[in-house]
Amino acid sequence: MTNQDHLAGCRAETLAIRAGLNRSHNAETSEALYMNSGFVFDSAEQADAAFSGDVDRYLYGRYANPTVTMLEDRLRVLEGAEVCRATASGMAAVFAAMASYLESGDRVVAGATLFGSSLHILTKILPKWGVHVDLVPPADLDAWQKALSTPAKLVFVETPTNPTLDIVDLAALSRLAHRAGAKVIVDNVVATPVLQRPMDLGCDVVVYSTTKHLDGQGRTLGGAVLCDAAFDKDFLQPFLRHTGPCISPFNAWVVVKGLETLSLRVREVSRTAQTLAERLEALPNVTRVAYPGLASHPSHAVAKSQMRDGLFGSVLSVEVAGGRPAAFAFLNALQIVDLSNNLGDAKSLSCHPCTTTHRVLTPEAREAAGITEGLVRVSVGLEHVEDLWRDLERAAGAAAGALRQAA
């Protein structure tokens, strides 16, 4: 790799552009895209040495690729982790982090509010393999304390949660988990490494869907797992090598370039989201705005202490009076914000979690998590704040109209 010593002490904005850069003999400025699946050897002896592990070099695209390595090195440095492994999607990262580590008979304690597919893994797939899973309301430290008073192997949480924006106190949870013998995995998709570094708070493993803010322009699917060298060597790397959920080099290249603007984008969308959340909260037919930057958020103080620079991310949820008909009227009235279940795009996106992203949950589980029929999630993008406000205010007006009609 190009020597990186000159980057010691550099800030995240510089590292997001410079870390991991490995120029070829052609001395290109931008990171090169190595769009190949295999590698050639000079001799049978060289192949023998490479496969025995005596020589460290690229062997096969399922194991590693130079463009993918640049993404992994850049993200690893931004997260402050020893190792990063990129994957084909966020769900591949979530699944690999759990499945590589767990064995039949293990116990997992997880936040009850999670992305629907993560909950599917925890409640449908892992139990089939003899793993016992307990779910805990994510912001309730007493409930975590109780659940972790008996031994566990793994704790899995999102914070802020998608779509209810609950906050888990990561430092306190890590202490409880470690006392119970569990490693803590954090899905850091909503916060990004710009606003929150769970490993600094004692957590063990961080997972991303790079599909979201790390790409940032809705182009590619990808994921990443960040951990220490021992977890990688003993569990993660062998699992990934042999099961093969590797990211395409092209997708890795897009995300490498996305990381260069991550800090600028995340800061800007966080400022816009804060303004929109404050204004939405004042509308008469809005019954709840979930955004950790609001003083009314029940865990605002924890969010402020564990997230950075007084910024709280791009995702907010707004509950309108009138249930599903009002929420649908809100979504159908949007003219700038697109209807999409994705998040973390330059384009603002909105969806009805009940009938899309969190459809796989039972109605009781949705109710318990606060994913109500009137809840609409907004992923705030990079459009001008006043244009977005005009769109959201009109949508809230349409929701009020639907409520009046139903009365």
Ligand SMILES: Cc1ncc(COP(=O)(O)O)c(C=O)c1O
């Ligand atoms: C919080 C969270 N984790 C994980 C995922 C899964 O990511 P992917 O769609 O890249 O598999 C998503 C979104 O889809 C998400 O919102």
